[in-house]
Amino acid sequence: MSGVVPDLESLEVEARDAIAAANSPQQLVEVRASFLGRKGSISAQLRRIGELPDAERGVFGQAVNASKARVEAWVAERKRSLERAVQDQAIASRDLDVTLPSALPPRGRLHPVTRLEREMAQFFRGLGFSIEEGPEVETEYHCFEALNIPADHPARDLQDTFFVEGGHVLRTHTSPVQIRAMTGRQPPFRFIAPGRVYRHDYDATHSPMFHQIEGFLVDESTTFGDLKGILYSFARHLMGPDVELRFRAHYFPFTEPSAEMDFRWGDRWLEWGGCGMIHPKVLENCGIDPERYQGFAFGMGIDRAAMDRFGVPNIHLLFDGDMRVLEQI
Numbered sequence: 653m654s655g656v657v658p659d660l661e662s663l664e665v666e667a668r669d670a671i672a673a674a675n676s677p678q679q680l681v682e683v684r685a686s687f688l689g690r691k692g693s694i695s696a697q698l699r700r701i702g703e704l705p706d707a708e709r710g711v712f713g714q715a716v717n718a719s720k721a722r723v724e725a726w727v728a729e730r731k732r733s734l735e736r737a738v739q740d741q742a743i744a745s746r747d748l749d750v751t752l753p754s755a756l757p758p759r760g761r762l763h764p765v766t767r768l769e770r771e772m773a774q775f776f777r778g779l780g781f782s783i784e785e786g787p788e789v790e791t792e793y794h795c796f797e798a799l800n801i802p803a804d805h806p807a808r809d810l811q812d813t814f815f816v817e818g819g820h821v822l823r824t825h826t827s828p829v830q831i832r833a834m835t836g837r838q839p840p841f842r843f844i845a846p847g848r849v850y851r852h853d854y855d856a857t858h859s860p861m862f863h864q865i866e867g868f869l870v871d872e873s874t875t876f877g878d879l880k881g882i883l884y885s886f887a888r889h890l891m892g893p894d895v896e897l898r899f900r901a902h903y904f905p906f907t908e909p910s911a912e913m914d915f916r917w918g919d920r921w922l923e924w925g926g927c928g929m930i931h932p933k934v935l936e937n938c939g940i941d942p943e944r945y946q947g948f949a950f951g952m953g954i955d956r957a958a959m960d961r962f963g964v965p966n967i968h969l970l971f972d973g974d975m976r977v978l979e980q981i
Contacts, residue, residue, distance in 0.1 A: 660719050663687070663694055667723045671730050680734065684727045694719055764981045765863055765970060768890075768958050769846050772865050775889050776844045779882065781867060784843045786829035788850070789820050794828035798937045799906040812852035814860075822850035826866035826951060827906060833868075834938040839945045840871035846954065859967050863954035868930065870940065870947030876909065879927055879948040887915060890957055902926060906934050907949055917960055925952025 667687045674680040687694045697716045701709050762770075773783055786794075795813075796802070814822040829845035845866040852860060869878075880899065887895045896916040904910040907928025914921040927950035932942035955967050962981045964970060969977050 660715055664719050668726055671726045677734055680730055687723055688720055764962055765954055765958050769954050773846060781842045781844045784829050784833040784845045786832050788823055788848055789816055790823040790828045792819060792821055794831050795821050795823050798831040799827055800931050800933045801905045814850050824851050825849055826864045829866060830868050842869040864951050865954055866951040868947055868949040870945050872945055874947050876929055891960055904928055906931050
């Protein structure tokens with residue numbers, strides 16, 4: 653076999669000397685290529701296996717691969733040595749000033765929807781409303797039955813509900829917080845309930861996950877006029893003094909009378925939320941006497957208000973996580 657191919661040991665010695673003599677990473681790359689590259693002197697030996705007798709081919713192939721592995725190890729060791737030398741030289745020449753402050757990471761900011769939600773909450777705090785919270789995975793009782801939506805009620809078909817095992821649902825609105833907040837308390841009281849809600853809905857102005865803010869007030873003399881006055885004041889605070897609102901007669905199982913609120917968005921009307929006087933049955937479900945007390949409730953989307961505030965044409969841009977969009981906002 654030694655009469656057919658060059659002595660591998662001599663090639664290894666040559667490679668080891670050349671690697672040790674390399675004085676820079678670039679020289680090391682060139683040395684490696686001369687021995688292990690596609691046309692390198694050691695790699696070339698594999699192409700000559702065909703010249704050997706069948707009995708010698710396997711042994712010689714293993715020997716060549718072992719030589720390549722040893723040369724690779726020498727190259728890796730020399731590379732580490734050269735990198736350490738470069739680092740030591742930089743420190744010695746003070747090119748690397750370790751006393752300089754490090755680069756600061758990007759500063760985090762509140763999400764636009766969170767900013768707007770907090771602004772909304774601050775407005776209602778100024779009117780004496782407190783803030784209530786509730787679970788996002790709700791019982792069907794709190795999400796439907798207590799709000800005058802029994803199991804066979806057709807309004808359930810309009811909710812596009814995500815059902816969870818164990819008789820629970822992802823809440824479709826923040827109204828269940830109304831039930832939890834009113835139960836066991838006696839009026840007068842006023843609350844708001846901001847939070848995430850979920851519906852099986854998807855287009856440019858709908859998202860399967862979105863944010864609502866619910867508000868309700870109960871006492872002995874509340875009127876629909878009080879409700880409209882608060883909502884007009886809220887809309888002007890949020891969207892400017894020139895905002896246009898309209899109220900359309902509508903049906904909700906938990907309010908009577910009920911209305912839909914729209915605001916003008918460019919050249920079209922965009923649905924914002926619903927409102928109305930709390931249904932007597934809902935008050936009864938919470939242990940409140942509807943003959944003595946009455947109240948109003950409203951709920952609107954925070955995300956759609958954010959679309960208007962920040963000029964966002966598609967609601968999904970708020971939640972896609974694209975920093976280019978969020979940084980502009």
